[in-house]
Amino acid sequence: DCGIVKPKGYNVSWHSNPEIEKHHFGHSHPMKPWRLTLAKSLIMSYGMHAAMDTYVSRPASEEEMEDFHSKDYLEYLRTAKVAIPDDSDPKDYNLGGSDCPIFEGLFNYCAMYSGASIDAARKLCNNESDIAINWSGGLHHAKKAEASGFCYANDIVLAILQLLRKHPRVLYVDIDVHHGDGVEEAFWSTDRVMTVSMHKYDALNFFPGTGDLDRTGPDSEGNPGAHHAVNVPLNDGIDDDQYTWLFKHIVGMCVDRFRPNAIVLQCGADSLAGDRLGRFNVQVQGHGKCVEYCKSLNIPLLLVGGGGYTPRNVARAWAHETSIAIGCADTIDPIIPKHTPYRSHFRHDTLFPTLEQILGDPRPNRNSQKKIDEIVRSITEQLRFVNA
Ligand code: TV1
Ligand code: CA
Numbered sequence: 001d002c003g004i005v006k007p008k009g010y011n012v013s014w015h016s017n018p019e020i021e022k023h024h025f026g027h028s029h030p031m032k033p034w035r036l037t038l039a040k041s042l043i044m045s046y047g048m049h050a051a052m053d054t055y056v057s058r059p060a061s062e063e064e065m066e067d068f069h070s071k072d073y074l075e076y077l078r079t080a081k082v083a084i085p086d087d088s089d090p091k092d093y094n095l096g097g098s099d100c101p102i103f104e105g106l107f108n109y110c111a112m113y114s115g116a117s118i119d120a121a122r123k124l125c126n127n128e129s130d131i132a133i134n135w136s137g138g139l140h141h142a143k144k145a146e147a148s149g150f151c152y153a154n155d156i157v158l159a160i161l162q163l164l165r166k167h168p169r170v171l172y173v174d175i176d177v178h179h180g181d182g183v184e185e186a187f188w189s190t191d192r193v194m195t196v197s198m199h200k201y202d203a204l205n206f207f208p209g210t211g212d213l214d215r216t217g218p219d220s221e222g223n224p225g226a227h228h229a230v231n232v233p234l235n236d237g238i239d240d241d242q243y244t245w246l247f248k249h250i251v252g253m254c255v256d257r258f259r260p261n262a263i264v265l266q267c268g269a270d271s272l273a274g275d276r277l278g279r280f281n282v283q284v285q286g287h288g289k290c291v292e293y294c295k296s297l298n299i300p301l302l303l304v305g306g307g308g309y310t311p312r313n314v315a316r317a318w319a320h321e322t323s324i325a326i327g328c329a330d331t332i333d334p335i336i337p338k339h340t341p342y343r344s345h346f347r348h349d350t351l352f353p354t355l356e357q358i359l360g361d362p363r364p365n366r367n368s369q370k371k372i373d374e375i376v377r378s379i380t381e382q383l384r385f386v387n388a
């Protein structure tokens with residue numbers, strides 16, 4: 001290890017359960033819970049676990065999951081029979097297609113990652129943690145009674161509901177390359193949660209097709225949720241400079257206007273360059289800047305994972321972001337330790353693999369300054385209606 005010690009008077013808790021990593025969505029499915037094993041191997045080989053309170057999370061109870069999900073959906077999820085994915089006929093609760101297959105141990109998988117996010121939220125509520133981390137969570141597409149986009153239970157909604165028991169206002173920020181539609185929808189009609197998602201937006205050709213700039217909340221007069229959904233629709237190839245500038249500027253404005261008592265940051269790693277499903281050109285460095293900025297606000301912070309389909313880069317980003325949380329990002333050796341289990345996976349890029357360097361064909365940047373200015377102008381205008 002690297003002599004990392006617990007920061008004094010500052011608590012970071014890490015919530016995980018190795019059971020989660022053992023589940024398989026199917027042979028060619030892009031979602032690989034095993035990426036969590038890879039991330040953990042980096043985190044542990046740097047000795048970061050010594051600087052955190054580490055907890056083996058327990059599965060959420062059905063009652064806890066009913067805080068958001070319907071009883072009948074949970075019942076179906078718990079009893080669904082494993083079958084070969086088939087996209088040809090309409091599905092009950094959207095389960096059993098290729099995106100959301102029914103696999104061995106599915107319900108246990110959902111209960112486990114949900115339990116970890118609920119535990120993490122509770123640590124923040126009773127002031128036992130300043131930052132709580134669940135890299136297995138962040139499954140932002142799941143609806144009250146529907147699976148969607150690799151997500152079955154919405155651990156983020158469950159965690160925010162926990163935070164709302166204590167805190168008047170929660171800010172949700174989502175840097176996954178996909179729109180955080182499930183979380184946005186769940187809190188669409190309340191002014192106690194503001195949701196912000198940055199994502200690739202293309203109504204027809206990129207999942208889930210929602211999250212345009214003018215989708216800001218219910219239009220109905222007097223609905224408290226009006227203006228509390230912030231969407232940042234982006235094009236392919238956005239780089240670190242544009243992305244981190246937008247993040248700080250927009251999240252900064254949201255914090256000023258909304259004055260949240262807690263922040264939940266979904267750190268989907270499919271916004272990184274070289275991602276199998278993503279379209280952006282964000283580096284580990286730029287992705288981490290988003291975490292650093294949220295930490296600097298000194299507001300209770302919940303970090304969850306999300307997408308991320310090039311496992312070695314997912315592991316890099318979440319290990320780097322763990323080091324930011326505990327405050328040792330500047331002191332650790334950039335070269336991945338020799339004794340790291342699975343180190344060969346990182347040698348895919350270079351002979352001496354580093355934590356931050358990722359290789360991926362840069363995509364041409366299709367985000368003009370004019371487009372960025374228009375986004376900022378529109379959101380600035382939107383937030384004039386928010387007064388906490
Ligand atoms: C099995 C095998 C499933 C190979 C799914 C990519 C696959 C995808 C697969 C895939 C794939 C999606 C759609 C199409 C809507 C469907 C965790 C009309 C190579 C948070 C979810 C993306 C992203 C869903 C989840 C998307 C998250 N893209 N290969 N499926 N139908 N689904 O477009 O936000 O990261 O791609
Ligand atoms: Ca997003």
Ligand code: ZN
Pocket residue numbers: 176177178268270306307308
């Ligand atoms: Zn995603």
